Amino acid sequence: MKAVELSKSYNPKDFEERIYAYWRDNGEFKPRGGKEGHFSVVMPPPNVTGVLHMGHALNNVLQDIIVRYHRMTGVPTLWVPGTDHAGIATQNVVERQLKAEGLRRQDLGREKFLERTWQVKDKHHAIIKSQLEKMGCSCDWDHERFTMDEGLSKAVRECFVTLYERGLIYKGKYLVNYCPKCGTALSDDEVEYESEPGKLYHVRYPYSDGSGYIIVATTRPETMFGDTAVAVHPEDDRYKGVVGKTLDLPLTDRKIRIIADSFVSREFGTGMVKITPAHDPNDFECGRRNNLEVINILNPDGTLNENCPEKYQGLPAVEARKLVVADLEAAGYIEKIEDHAHEVGHCYRCHTIIEPYLSDQWFVRMKSLAEKALEALEKSDIVFYPKRWENTYQRWMESIRDWCISRQLWWGHRIPVWYCKDCGKEIVSREDITECPHCHSHNIEQDSDVLDTWFSSWLWPFSTLGWPEDTEDLKKFFPTSALVSAYDIIFFWISRMIMSSEEFLGKAPFRDIVITGLVRDKQGRKMSKSLGNGVDPLLIIDQYGADSLKFTLCYMAAQGQDVLIDNDSFKMGSRFANKIWNATRFLLMNLEGRELVDFSISDLTVMDKWIYSRFNSAADEIRKAMEGYRFNDAANAVYSFFWNDLCDWYIEDTKQKLLSGSDEEKNLQISILMDLLEKSMRLIHPFLSFISEEIYQKLPNHKGDVIVQHYPEFDSNLVFAEEVEKVESLKDIVRSCRSLRSSLQIAPEKKIKVMLRTGEGFKAMDLVKSEKGFISTLAGASEFIIDETGCEDTQGAVPASGAGYECFLFVKEAIDVDAEIRKLSTEIGKAEKLLEGAEKKLGNPQFMNNAKAEAVEKEKKKKAEALEVIEKSKAHIELLKSI
RNA sequence: GGAGGAUUAGCUCAGCGGGAGAGCGCCUGCCUUACAAGCAGGAUGUCACAAGUUCAAUCCUUGUAUCCUCCA
Numbered sequence: 001m002k003a004v005e006l007s008k009s010y011n012p013k014d015f016e017e018r019i020y021a022y023w024r025d026n027g028e029f030k031p032r033g034g035k036e037g038h039f040s041v042v043m044p045p046p047n048v049t050g051v052l053h054m055g056h057a058l059n060n061v062l063q064d065i066i067v068r069y070h071r072m073t074g075v076p077t078l079w080v081p082g083t084d085h086a087g088i089a090t091q092n093v094v095e096r097q098l099k100a101e102g103l104r105r106q107d108l109g110r111e112k113f114l115e116r117t118w119q120v121k122d123k124h125h126a127i128i129k130s131q132l133e134k135m136g137c138s139c140d141w142d143h144e145r146f147t148m149d150e151g152l153s154k155a156v157r158e159c160f161v162t163l164y165e166r167g168l169i170y171k172g173k174y175l176v177n178y179c180p181k182c183g184t185a186l187s188d189d190e191v192e193y194e195s196e197p198g199k200l201y202h203v204r205y206p207y208s209d210g211s212g213y214i215i216v217a218t219t220r221p222e223t224m225f226g227d228t229a230v231a232v233h234p235e236d237d238r239y240k241g242v243v244g245k246t247l248d249l250p251l252t253d254r255k256i257r258i259i260a261d262s263f264v265s266r267e268f269g270t271g272m273v274k275i276t277p278a279h280d281p282n283d284f285e286c287g288r289r290n291n292l293e294v295i296n297i298l299n300p301d302g303t304l305n306e307n308c309p310e311k312y313q314g315l316p317a318v319e320a321r322k323l324v325v326a327d328l329e330a331a332g333y334i335e336k337i338e339d340h341a342h343e344v345g346h347c348y349r350c351h352t353i354i355e356p357y358l359s360d361q362w363f364v365r366m367k368s369l370a371e372k373a374l375e376a377l378e379k380s381d382i383v384f385y386p387k388r389w390e391n392t393y394q395r396w397m398e399s400i401r402d403w404c405i406s407r408q409l410w411w412g413h414r415i416p417v418w419y420c421k422d423c424g425k426e427i428v429s430r431e432d433i434t435e436c437p438h439c440h441s442h443n444i445e446q447d448s449d450v451l452d453t454w455f456s457s458w459l460w461p462f463s464t465l466g467w468p469e470d471t472e473d474l475k476k477f478f479p480t481s482a483l484v485s486a487y488d489i490i491f492f493w494i495s496r497m498i499m500s501s502e503e504f505l506g507k508a509p510f511r512d513i514v515i516t517g518l519v520r521d522k523q524g525r526k527m528s529k530s531l532g533n534g535v536d537p538l539l540i541i542d543q544y545g546a547d548s549l550k551f552t553l554c555y556m557a558a559q560g561q562d563v564l565i566d567n568d569s570f571k572m573g574s575r576f577a578n579k580i581w582n583a584t585r586f587l588l589m590n591l592e593g594r595e596l597v598d599f600s601i602s603d604l605t606v607m608d609k610w611i612y613s614r615f616n617s618a619a620d621e622i623r624k625a626m627e628g629y630r631f632n633d634a635a636n637a638v639y640s641f642f643w644n645d646l647c648d649w650y651i652e653d654t655k656q657k658l659l660s661g662s663d664e665e666k667n668l669q670i671s672i673l674m675d676l677l678e679k680s681m682r683l684i685h686p687f688l689s690f691i692s693e694e695i696y697q698k699l700p701n702h703k704g705d706v707i708v709q710h711y712p713e714f715d716s717n718l719v720f721a722e723e724v725e726k727v728e729s730l731k732d733i734v735r736s737c738r739s740l741r742s743s744l745q746i747a748p749e750k751k752i753k754v755m756l757r758t759g760e761g762f763k764a765m766d767l768v769k770s771e772k773g774f775i776s777t778l779a780g781a782s783e784f785i786i787d788e789t790g791c792e793d794t795q796g797a798v799p800a801s802g803a804g805y806e807c808f809l810f811v812k813e814a815i816d817v818d819a820e821i822r823k824l825s826t827e828i829g830k831a832e833k834l835l836e837g838a839e840k841k842l843g844n845p846q847f848m849n850n851a852k853a854e855a856v857e858k859e860k861k862k863k864a865e866a867l868e869v870i871e872k873s874k875a876h877i878e879l880l881k882s883i
Numbered sequence: 884g885g886a887g888g889a890u891u892a893g894c895u896c897a898g899c900g901g902g903a904g905a906g907c908g909c910c911u912g913c914c915u916u917a918c919a920a921g922c923a924g925g926a927u928g929u930c931a932c933a934a935g936u937u938c939a940a941u942c943c944u945u946g947u948a949u950c951c952u953c954c955a
Contacts, residue, residue: 006917008917008918009918009920010918010920193954193955343955388887388888389887391886391887392886392887392953392954395885395886395954396954399954399955487952487953488952488953490953491953491954518952555905555906556895556896556897556906558896558897559897560888561888561889561896561897562888562889562951562952563896564895564896565895566895568907569895569906569907571906571907571920572906572907574920575906575918575920575921576920577920578918578920578921579917579918579920579921581917581918582917582918582920582921583917583918584917585917585918586917586918587917588917589917590917632896632897633897636897636905639905639906640905647917647918648922651917652922659916735924738923738924739923739924739925741923741924742911742912742923742924742925743924743925745911745912747912747913748912748913748915748923749913749915777915778923830902833902834902837901837902838902841901841938841939844938844939845938846937846938846939847901847938847939848938849938850937850938850939851901851938851939852901854901855901855938855939858901858902859901859902862901862902865902866902
């Protein structure tokens, strides 16, 4: 057989793109496994604005690992990709473009504006798709969906109309979060609160009967024009008797009443609160309870309207505030002004301050939906990883509020409601209509609003599979198996998907909910453009390769913890990939002139059995880790098996045989190595997909594409506990010798005589004998003597000890005897500490009675070992002194 | 105001009832014919603080401090 040549260094650019195309063109991403059951994942659809950032990379890389792992177990596996139209975000992008051209969306008109938005969508979609491909995502592109494509739009219609028919959708006057800049209502979750320095204004409201005044505290004095009451706590002793009295509202000619309501905090300000139902959520509720008038004082653009005194009309709220305060002050209504930090809501898209605003909006009644979703958790139909998010989910569901789903935007799913201008009826329809079904008038008009983006994405797990049609995909792949998402959209998205799925399909949309952390910079800050601390996944791929990106993220993604990284973090994955590359390169070189032979367990040496055992354990660890979505543990197992076990010890051990063994020995050895390499590539594939495929296809014993090979499983035939113990013992001996050499500053090329003296209970004798050459090489021995009787002369040797053995290095050069003695003394010190602890426990009757038998055994062993170390070390000190 | 998370080596973080770990960085020595993106050896920690439970606490409980996040 000829050697297979690999380029000298790992260069992912040579093959990543080619391999991706190969997989895709060969249909490897399609669900084709033959086993029973299915494994399916829907990709959280990235927004078609902007490009993918490191958070997307983390999310998709983890999905890819899960998907590849399950695909290799042989079940039909489907990963559905897609993108989200992202209403406000995308519309903002287009509006920014227009602004640069001096235009507004109204100048274009709805149709032209939407055309332009579709162009933006197409552009960003192409970028996103290519990014996902570069990352190596093994999603089935034939299943790709977009939240505004035909099928999904149909699903949205079906959903809206059905909910309407079930009485779960209503239109109502409601106080909504309103962004004056975006010109739309926002859901509660789309408002971000930030603490901001502000003022607390104490304002005097005089009694109408002239008997003095009361003082109310407010942070937003301009809203006083919408005041319709002042409230006190019903049990506030300070204000007994004032309830029911009338006040003159300053700067106006209106009169308002004092009411009692227990929502008032007695501690805040003066304990008297002005009630502005149209402009504060709490006040709105209070107003409802007390049948207060609701006066809206704002225009849609956030300026004051005709319900305010004329001089303030048309002013933005912040401007009006200044003027109102000045006027109040001039009229002597201001008691005092103090600094006051308070939470201010901002639009999550454009960061403008949110105004609570009274308007007509569409809502979904959430209570019944939430109840079903809670039940799903109680019945364990859904499981969160990590589990603690279940509390968060539960609390949110329990305190659910109705969901405002209308948005005053153009980009999105138009609300399927028509109004007949002739008969005044409201028509909700699955199909577009041109005629009023009641009076047959053509004078009808569709509601101009669109639906919240999440109203389409909450259907994602089943709408992407064809719902509302009863498709094959839906039958085969729904419910999906796992959903991977960061914790920031549990409420926006995850919770709502569960609700919609329970409502429309009667089951949870997925079983496992894998919550990842957020990607942050090394200081723990969110990555953002303004901070300039972002790490671009594409640049990382360019620099280190997609496998490095993937493996590093996986290695760092511990149980939903945030992932803190910088550019250099990815060297870790890159080094590992390079190691894999070079180990393979070495092995493939050694194929020259060899024949692969069949072998069985009886042909295996102790070392062989050890490495197969280690491989077996690694496969088992990885399976357990994957089942619990502990990605870092899985990555760790892969890493330490390949590098520490296979490369550092096993391959090193085989070098000698590969160089100087007989042809037969060489053939057997390289065959075993090829078997291990083939298995390793399968083991590694979910975590470093490109390199493992590239290598796999070059192996003489490969069986097709690694992406669809069977994932290694725990094999009880490959458990060799005794051999493992022996090899660990051998490694220990080598380490002792190396450590001694190093501390004695013996140059690597200097070979010296080494003697191993073994005591009772030393099990690895046969291994030590058969691996004499290997030990000699690693220990730099010119001569390696085994002393089983303890009779050999140790005069003049430098000693070291371990469990069941002593090593003696016969050094002729002058050595630093004192330093060695000091080293031994610290070892004695450590051992004495251990001994003390062990003896204390063993001498403690309560320990002996209560502790587990294994714990007691362990302490006994500890004690024996400590005694051995102390004894030997003391003897060694004497030996050194005699030099 | 409520809830959750974090606090372990210089840095980033695993671990989680019985002798403190990884990667990076650092120190020493090696271009050993796969890999200097490597190899070998080494140093570094009152596991935030305080009580409690336990035969035994970095790990469980409670409290404190500092930091972060979410919700109101």
